[in-house]
Amino acid sequence: MKQYLNHTIGILLVLPLLVFFFYKSIFSVNPFEGTYAITQSLKSLQVELHRDILRYRNNQIRQYDTINQTTKLISELNKDLVVPVEHNKQLDISGNIIRLKKSFQDQAELVEDFKTNNSVLQNSLFYYSRVHTELDTVGLSGLYENVSVDELGRLSTLILEYTRKPEPHIAQKIYPILDNLNSEQSSELRTLINHSLIIIERLPLIDRIIRQFNSLDIEKQLDDLVTAFKDHQATLDQQSRIYNSLLFFCSLYLLGYISYMIIILKQNRNILVAANKQLTREVDERTRTEQTLYRLVEETSHISERDYIFNILHALHKSLNIRYAYISLVTDPESHVATMLGVLDNSEYHSDIQYRLGHTPCEEVLRTNRLVHNRDLQNYFAGWHNTHLSRAESYIGITLRDEKSKVIGVLAIADDKPIKNTNLAENILSLAASRASTEIARHIALRDSERYHTGLELIDNWLLQLIASADDIDKFHENISKAAREIGNANMALVPLMEKSGEYYTFVAASGHKSQRLIGTRLPVGDGCLCGWSMQNRQNVRIDDVNKDSRSRRQLTNQYDVKTAYITPIYLNNEVYGAITVFRDKTPFDEIDEQLINQFAQRIQLAITNLQLINVIAAEKERAQVTLHSIADAVITTNVDGKIEYMNEVAQSLTGWPFTKVLNEPVQTVFRIIDRDTREPMQNLIETCMDESTPINKSIILLIDNSGNEKTIECSISPIISKAGKSEGVVIVFHDLSKRRYTDNILLHRANHRNNRR
Amino acid sequence: MITNLAKFGLLFAILDCASSYAFAEERILPVLDEPIQPIPFDSSLDPAKVALGEALFNDPRLSKNNSLSCASCHILEAGGDDNMTIGTTINGVPHVINTPTVFNARYNFRQHWNGAAESLPEQVDLVLRNHMEAGSNWNELLTKLSQDAVLVSSFNEIYAEGLTRENYLDALNTFERSLITPNSRFDQYLLGNKAAITEDEKKGYERFKEYGCISCHQGINIGGNLFQKFGLFYDYFAERGNITTADYGRINVTNKESDLHVFKVPGLRNVEVTAPYLHDGQAETLQEAVDIMGKTQLGKTISEADIELLVMFLKTLTGEYMGQSLAAKGHTIAGANHGSDTSAKQGSTDDESSLASSGGNGS
Incomplete structure (x- = not known):
């Protein structure tokens, strides 16, 4: 991959150069091209203008339309003339153009000055022309009465000379003549003098304007500019040639590089294809193995533990094509004893073999969690004598763990030759181990549960014996x-x-x-x-x-x-x-x-x-019964509904009702009492006692017994209150007043005491 | 002496020999064409733009208060000006200067008396923003015009961008460029028709050249192509008095000392119908104007006979617009316009009209 990166960088470095050279060589445009065209137009206009100005000066043209048109065109082009951004400092084209633009402005003003002054001059020259005509036609005397022809001739000669060569010494000769003329007070003469003066003044002025015009030397500036443009164009052409060749070399380089890349890529592709093939094969093999393993385990997961273990081992044996496979249960690593739940040697299967962990690969697995030993196993574990893995040379083992990550056993495979693909075998072993540990942990839990229930049954049985x-x-x-x-x-x-x-x-x-x-x-x-x-x-x-x-x-x-x-x-x-x-x-x-x-x-x-x-209860009950039976007062107890629960012998004889007959009968049936004086029934005493939970004592009331005989009795009705403060019935204690006894209080006390105990 | 005179006569025929320092070969073939050129025929203008420009020319929305259009002061029927001493303003207050004609304005190298505008569009721009004239601005004008659906659609038909400042100026400029007055009698004469002008008028033209008028009034527009100081030989303003800013002339534009009282030389075409004359409108008749020009610019008092000849020549410069001579029409419309417009100037206008017509009759 790094190799490709380098190549990519190589190409990426070249590409911008390529693009740059391409741009430079193809799209290289002279930035002054537009300016150059304008300059060319300006040049021809400027020549025209110069020519026209001189013509005007020489009176060859007499109208200013053409000069105006030229000036206007020049001024418009001057506006279009843009000062370019300077690319090459040495050229200083911008400076030239700025100077040129300024010159054009100056020139425009000069042209206006020229026009104005020239028209005045021309006017004065016309005047002299007319003077001449009038001299010819009308005659001198009519116009300039007091001026001699000689004087006028001298003046005109001097003016002519001055127009040819406007020099001060000629002007100096003219001035005295004009002074002489001035002495005359004729308006015509004044006009003549004025026009002469205009010629004297304006001629040098116009010549000065033309000199200034020439000194601007715009043609020269334009020529310089054109030369500069041409130089620049030449430079650009040269640059373009250089960029062209650079572009060529760059393209060549890139082409070579790409060809090289193609070759490299082709080679790499072959390598990759081979690697891919190898990988595909390995993946296929692995998938197939895993599928086998899963199928074997899945198909058999419903059967018993022993068969289950056998199937796992068998699947490992088949899928990895190894000779030995075993699962050990290690309930306590400290005890240095483990149990082989199952061990497979090719098709030979043994189960439940106890062995000592000392100096075995199994011990190594328990210590390091995972052991991969691909050759010379017997030499390495010298003190190891295991009949079931007697010819093992290579060994891979991993620990089995329950859900709390507690080590519960070891799953291992071994072979009498080195294992080919240890990575694959290890992975497959891991898969099998996770499956096996779940199963084993489940079986252990199940066994514990069974043991617990058996123990509980034992406890129940023993308790029966204990009670007996x-x-x-x-x-x-x-x-x-x-x-x-x-x-x-x-x-x-x-x-x-x-x-x-x-x-x-x-x-x-x-x-x-x-x-x-x-x-x-x-x-x-x-x-x-x-x-x-x-x-x-x-x-x-x-x-x-x-x-x-x-x-x-x-x-x-x-x-x-x-x-x-x-x-x-x-x-x-x-x-x-x-x-x-x-x-x-x-x-x-x-x-x-x-x-x-x-x-x-x-x-x-x-x-x-x-x-x-x-x-304790049996003893107490017995004692209470004995007491109640042995006391001399009559005693009736009821439950909370007022039904009779108990009557002692005295109560039976006083009421005349046998206890057996009235058990669970309403107490009123047996204990019928009336007021001795009013003979009103007093059965509600019992209800009052129950409702208010207070003892009631009554003396001298009449009890009507079973046979209808009346007996005077004294009675005490007390509620029976449970420990929780709930009314549970009443106890009625009464005695025949004729056989008066003094044990009432004692009896009542005892009854209450009994209730409390209960 | 005769030799001297002969030399003097030869002076102007071979004046080019005087300048010994330029273009030797040009000297052999002197150009002696007439300094005045006829108005050329121009068929390059787009009629649609001309029509649109005409609508804009007559549109009073140009001014802030919608009172004045271009045509308000440049009345085509009255010779392209307003025939008033001093122009009018949007507020009704008198302007500071005489209104120049719009006819043949395209042949002027600058616009305005002081040459403030380099071109016709620039002149429109200055008028629009001048507080005395339109007193408006572009934003206001275009907003106003854009509400006129008909006008906007006209613009859209002609211009891709529709109504914009540039297109507005282009349309108006095109129309103004169509305002030319060819086929004057003098133009016919220049084009070879010797009988187009009378002998007197020819004499007038000769005087025009002899006196030196031609040194400034030349070219197609017979003027309008250079600046000149007003009062070369005679201080016009000292005599007139009451000097205004407008009298300073081009110095208002350039701030150059030498430009004091310098004005653009006005063209003389249709001068017959554009009275009163001069930048301040002080010359009510052509005779007066010619007299003043002689005094101030030529340093000479021109005789009445010569003035009449010159005026006769000047009247041959009246051309035709849309095939109709400006001379005949100018009087009627100008009179009607004045009657309804400015009562204060009624009297003088009538005088002008009568003078102008009498001048015309005289020729």
Whole structure:
């Protein structure tokens, strides 16, 4: 490209020159051409004018029309004569023209002066002519009586002489004669004298005008101008010749350059065509490969993971024409262990092969993200013995990443000979990798999800067993430890319980790795054990290597050959109740494990709380019933609708209604009371009590029992108010005044107390 | 003595010999044509332009208040002037100078008494902008005229650019160039018709040449081709008194001391019908004018007999316009015009007319 740029600049540099020379040689016009023509016309007019002026002077012409016409033409041409912009300083044509124009103006004035003076002179000459005629015809005596003919003759002779040669000494001779004549007082003589004087004065004046006219020397100026024009024309011609030759050479150069360019372009074109062909071939190959790959992957994407992996590897094998291809799953690069999800050796396929990462190209890939090794692989990775890639010489591998860019595996191809087009192979591998990593990440997620749900089911099952064993607290704890071990998929599970003081804890249950001997061990919180730390700080703890954790107690963990741990505390009524502790030999606990164990701990918490509550409620209820049954006053309770909920024995005997019959009947049915004096029914007392939420005490009212007998009673109706302040019914306490008792207040108090508890 | 006289007589026949320093060969063939030339026939003028120019010539919109056209002062029927001592102005106030005739003005080398205008278009321009004459300007005039659809279309027919200053001047100039008066009796005589003028008139022409009038009044227009001082031998203005700016003459144009009282020599064609005479119109008859000219310009009192001869010659210079002699027509129209125009000048006009006619009868 740079080459073309240079050529373009080469041509572009020459082109303006070419145009310039062309313009100069073809369009070169003498800027004075118009002026030259005007000058020529002026020249001929000027000659004419000069000639005419002299003719007038010599009285050969007697009218001024021709001279006026010439002068007018000259003046018009003079107006057209433009002072040109000077191109060549040496010529100074402008200066000449300016001088010339000025001369023409001067000349025009001189011509006017000449005409005026000449006409006067001519007039005077006519006069002398007439004098002569009159002398001849009329005779001297008639006109100039007192002038002698000699005198007049002398005067005319002198005038004649003066007209020939207007010199002062002749004029000096004339003046005395005129003085003599002047002495005479004749008007004719005065006229004669005047005309003589005019001739004497005007002749030299006219000659002076003509001398001035000549001194302007316009013809000479015009000649000079013409010469200057011709010189300039000659210069221009010469320049034109030079530009012509320059134009010729320039054209020649350009022609040569263009021919050269054409040759170069032709050569370059051939190169380009070849390169283009090559490129087209490569593009074709690549497109074909990619299409193959895509087709293979797309066609098979719906089938299972294993087949999916196989298909990716198979597609790579087919499209790149290489021998080996494999996908490895690396869940934890720290563990130095990877799993080959699938490995293809030509058509031979193996899956799920675990191998150590140490000194393998796979490890190199994980470290550098991408590895391209095109020969001598075996020598480079000397400590590497892999049966599945035994003959690999070249290798390309890239990491697989999930959507959070976390490394999840390696996709690699290898061959027993160098790979031809590594760029292409790399690109294709990238395409396959993006596809494979998506799939693998999806499968991992699916597997996690399945594991979680299985874990939840496990938890449910174990809870049922736990509840069943709730009576026996030791069995209950043991089940917890077993359940934790199973749910956490752990090698060992411990259940420590916190003492109330919060200073010691005791292992109440253990499972796995002969850990039963730990049961009963009582340890102080803060002695460096992980369980204690977790319970004390109320934090979940996940540890990938207990031996390296500062909070752990080395002796304990060493004894039981465990490495990873997870601990979550169990709370009860906001107090730390205990903890669930699980250990594994190698595999670290992941998020799923964490979630499951947390879930389990919460469920246990709930279960324990529920069990304790159930116990408390049952005990209270029993106690209340016993109390109500055992008191001596009659007691009826209703719900919020005024339906009977409960009657004790005394109430049944006083009203004469069996409880079983009137349960959920309106209380008015049973408790019929009237005023002893007015015998008005007083059932509205219950409604009033409910509406106003205030207790009502009445003494000496009549109760009508089931059989219609009237009994004098004293009664107290109190609303039952829930904790939330809502009316939930009434409690009616009454007794037969004839068997007066004094336990009213106590009973009422108890009833209220019961309601509060509930 | 006789020898002396003979030498003196020879003086003018071979005057060219006196100048020994130029054109030897020209001396052998002296040109002795008459100094007066007949009016040449000119057929080069475009009739359409002439017609349009005539319309403009008669158009009073030329002046600011639409009162005066060219024809108001240059009355063709009255000899191309206004036959008044001093011209009139747009305000009705008298002008400062006598109106020259427009006939044959094309043969004048300058226009105006003082030669202020180099050409006819320039003269129009000066008149248009003169506050005493048209008192207008180009913008105003063209605006006025452009509202006249008929006139504008006439212009458009003739000129590509339509109504413009240049075209206005061109049309008017063309018309003015058509204002020539050929076929005067003297022209016929010059063209070979010996019987066209009487013996007395021939004598008058001889006097015209002898007295030296011919030294200024020559050429086609019998004058109009040079400047001359008025009062070469005699101070006209001292006697007349009451000197005005116009009397200063060409000095008003050139500011040259030598141009004081210098005027363009007027042409003498149709002089019969252009009374009164001189730049101030002080000479009411040709006789008076000839007398004054003799005194002032020739330094001679011309005898009455010679004046009559000269006047007779001058009357042969009256030519024809549109095939009709200006002499016959000029009197009637001039009289009518004066009757309706200026009552103040009535008397003198009548006198002029009678004088002019009596002069004519006399010949």
